[in-house]
Amino acid sequence: MRVAVFGANGQLGKDVAAAFLAQGDEVAALTHEDVEVTSPDSVKQCLESARPELVINTAAFHNVNRCEDEPARAFAVNALGARNVAQVTDLLEAKLVHISTDYVFDGTKSTPYTEEDQPRPLNVYGNSKLSGEYFVRSINPRHFVVRVSAIYGENPCRAKEGLNFVELMLKTAREREEVRVVDDQRVTPTPTVEIARQLTLLSKTSDYGLFHATAESSCSWYEFARAIFDLTGTKVRLERPRPGEYPAKANRPKNSVLENAVLKSMSLNVFTHWKNGLENYLARREQASAVTRA
Ligand SMILES: NC(=O)c1ccc[n+]([C@@H]2O[C@H](COP(=O)([O-])OP(=O)(O)OC[C@H]3O[C@@H](n4cnc5c(N)ncnc54)[C@H](OP(=O)(O)O)[C@@H]3O)[C@@H](O)[C@H]2O)c1
Numbered sequence: 227m228r229v230a231v232f233g234a235n236g237q238l239g240k241d242v243a244a245a246f247l248a249q250g251d252e253v254a255a256l257t258h259e260d261v262e263v264t265s266p267d268s269v270k271q272c273l274e275s276a277r278p279e280l281v282i283n284t285a286a287f288h289n290v291n292r293c294e295d296e297p298a299r300a301f302a303v304n305a306l307g308a309r310n311v312a313q314v315t316d317l318l319e320a321k322l323v324h325i326s327t328d329y330v331f332d333g334t335k336s337t338p339y340t341e342e343d344q345p346r347p348l349n350v351y352g353n354s355k356l357s358g359e360y361f362v363r364s365i366n367p368r369h370f371v372v373r374v375s376a377i378y379g380e381n382p383c384r385a386k387e388g389l390n391f392v393e394l395m396l397k398t399a400r401e402r403e404e405v406r407v408v409d410d411q412r413v414t415p416t417p418t419v420e421i422a423r424q425l426t427l428l429s430k431t432s433d434y435g436l437f438h439a440t441a442e443s444s445c446s447w448y449e450f451a452r453a454i455f456d457l458t459g460t461k462v463r464l465e466r467p468r469p470g471e472y473p474a475k476a477n478r479p480k481n482s483v484l485e486n487a488v489l490k491s492m493s494l495n496v497f498t499h500w501k502n503g504l505e506n507y508l509a510r511r512e513q514a515s516a517v518t519r520a
Pocket residue numbers: 232233234235236237238239257258259261262263264283284285286287288303307325326327328355374375376377378382383384385386
């Protein structure tokens with residue numbers, strides 16, 4: 227199959243391109259240098275030359291605080307960019323996997339959110355991504371809109387100065403005696419390699435629609451940090467911030483845990499417990515550093 231990946235040098239995009247390549251697909255790995263999603267002409271030219279049967283759009287402006295300051299840019303990339311990709315893939319009769327976010331929810335629910343729950347974003351980022359979802363769902367009927375949460379992987383996250391949460395915690399612990407992490411936001415940390423694998427399976431089907439795709443169970447960021455330090459044997463004092471210590475520019479949901487209800491109903495869900503995903507990530511990380519040391 228001919229596959230095009232947008233955001234292909236990003237944290238998720240790189241793993242997605244690798245997963246489709248590994249199963250023998252022909253992959254056009256498109257970076258921001260190759261395509262500007264805010265430009266209908268750029269998207270059209272790029273896809274008309276690649277002629278993909280499947281497009282995976284991971285491209286986004288997703289620095290949550292910067293989205294508050296630059297709402298026009300957030301909507302240009304996350305909403306109108308998604309519309310441009312949906313329009314051209316529809317013209318080409320290609321399938322479209324569009325990556326979205328848990329931040330479409332307001333976090334007031336006390337249990338995990340399913341695909342049937344009503345979104346109500348709390349910030350510009352979430353609103354722009356939700357708008358992108360609606361464009362994709364209304365324009366290209368061959369869509370898989372896939373919401374992910376708290377992702378991390380071996381490839382640097384380009385929007386977050388190259389450090390995912392695991393690496394940020396380990397770096398901070400090397401530099402300081404104490405690390406402070408919020409304990410009042412529940413998420414499900416999910417490795418990008420697992421999402422990539424899920425997409426290879428989902429995109430083979432014609433069961434189009436809206437999907438939640440995260441690891442199992444949940445934790446607060448504080449609990450995630452605790453697990454990272456415990457599993458790596460890192461000795462550092464872990465504390466919760468004092469009230470008001472980290473004033474946030476953007477409101478964030480207190481609970482953005484997702485339930486993969488649709489994937490499970492299709493018997494297609496590949497995800498395991500988030501702690502298992504973390505153990506696997508740390509094992510791959512250890513292996514990679516052993517190779518570098520050798
Ligand atoms: N990171 C998270 O925790 C998280 C959580 C939930 C959902 N998501 C979603 O997951 C997806 C992937 O995130 P990620 O962590 O892999 O992000 P990332 O590492 O920052 O990668 C995003 C990619 O999109 C490209 N891009 C940005 N603006 C573009 C534009 N206007 N036109 C074309 N390409 C553009 C970036 O290129 P440049 O860097 O060169 O601009 C980069 O290659 C996004 O849709 C995001 O909303 C992420």
